[in-house]
Amino acid sequence: AAGVIQSPRHLIKEKRETATLKCYPIPRHDTVYWYQQGPGQDPQFLISFYEKMQSDKGSIPDRFSAQQFSDYHSELNMSSLELGDSALYFCASSSSTGNQPQHFGDGTRLSIL
Amino acid sequence: AQSVTQPDIHITVSEGASLELRCNYSYGATPYLFWYVQSPGQGLQLLLKYFSGDTLVQGIKGFEAEFKRSQSSFNLRKPSVHWSDAAEYFCAVEIYAGGTSYGKLTFGQGTILTVHP
Numbered sequence: 001a002a003g004v005i006q007s008p009r010h011l012i013k014e015k016r017e018t019a020t021l022k023c024y025p026i027p028r029h030d031t032v033y034w035y036q037q038g039p040g041q042d043p044q045f046l047i048s049f050y051e052k053m054q055s056d057k058g059s060i061p062d063r064f065s066a067q068q069f070s071d072y073h074s075e076l077n078m079s080s081l082e083l084g085d086s087a088l089y090f091c092a093s094s095s096s097t098g099n100q101p102q103h104f105g106d107g108t109r110l111s112i113l
Numbered sequence: 114a115q116s117v118t119q120p121d122i123h124i125t126v127s128e129g130a131s132l133e134l135r136c137n138y139s140y141g142a143t144p145y146l147f148w149y150v151q152s153p154g155q156g157l158q159l160l161l162k163y164f165s166g167d168t169l170v171q172g173i174k175g176f177e178a179e180f181k182r183s184q185s186s187f188n189l190r191k192p193s194v195h196w197s198d199a200a201e202y203f204c205a206v207e208i209y210a211g212g213t214s215y216g217k218l219t220f221g222q223g224t225i226l227t228v229h230p
Contacts, residue, residue: 004156033217033218035218042203042220042221042222042223043157043203043218043220044220045217045218045219048217056216056217058217088154090156090157092157092218099145099162099164099165101145101147101159101162102147102159102207102218103159104149104156104157104158104159105156106155106156107155107156109154
């Protein structure tokens with residue numbers, strides 16, 4: 001079965017640079033979520049989109065922005081990167097039809113030098 | 114504020130032994146409950162979920178979990194652990210947000226499971 005696809009899998013950036021993470025949800029899933037998992041930490045919710053509209057917002061820095069496109073894929077844009085942004089970034093998707101759990105991608109590991 | 118607590122940071126068991134990982138949540142209503150497993154550097158794989166109904170839910174890889182409303186708990190169990198079960202396990206809750214399932218997940222701190230041969 002198709003899963004959530006995230007790209008790139010690994011990304012190395014320097015401080016103050018920008019990064020764009022991409023997420024392709026499972027087909028027919030209309031909701032996308034972004035989470036950040038620091039080293040040794042549990043995943044923390046950043047932001048979510050339902051039908052291309054932002055549906056909820058968590059502890060996402062103002063330097064970050066995200067959107068969901070007409071084909072339901074989503075991008076997380078990160079600017080003025082800081083050392084503390086080094087983390088594993090997960091995208092998850094779900095269907096709003098019935099009780100559906102979130103399915104996670106393998107994540108993008110972002111390292112800031 | 115809602116919270117999820119996994120009291121055990123690290124558990125070590127012998128292969129073939131039984132396993133129970135604890136999870137407690139703090140929220141006024143009954144949330145949706147999940148267990149995810151994460152191998153090092155990998156994504157989160159859904160083990161099982163509870164939305165409503167039967168409080169004992171079966172998942173993949175021989176895992177089960179029991180929802181106990183009176184104790185606000187959702188403990189994960191497996192009768193016989195295999196070496197391949199070594200990983201980190203996260204309990205998560207989702208608050209149902211009305212007519213659509215766009216509720217965020219709140220995770221516990223995770224429990225690292227080590228399996229001795």
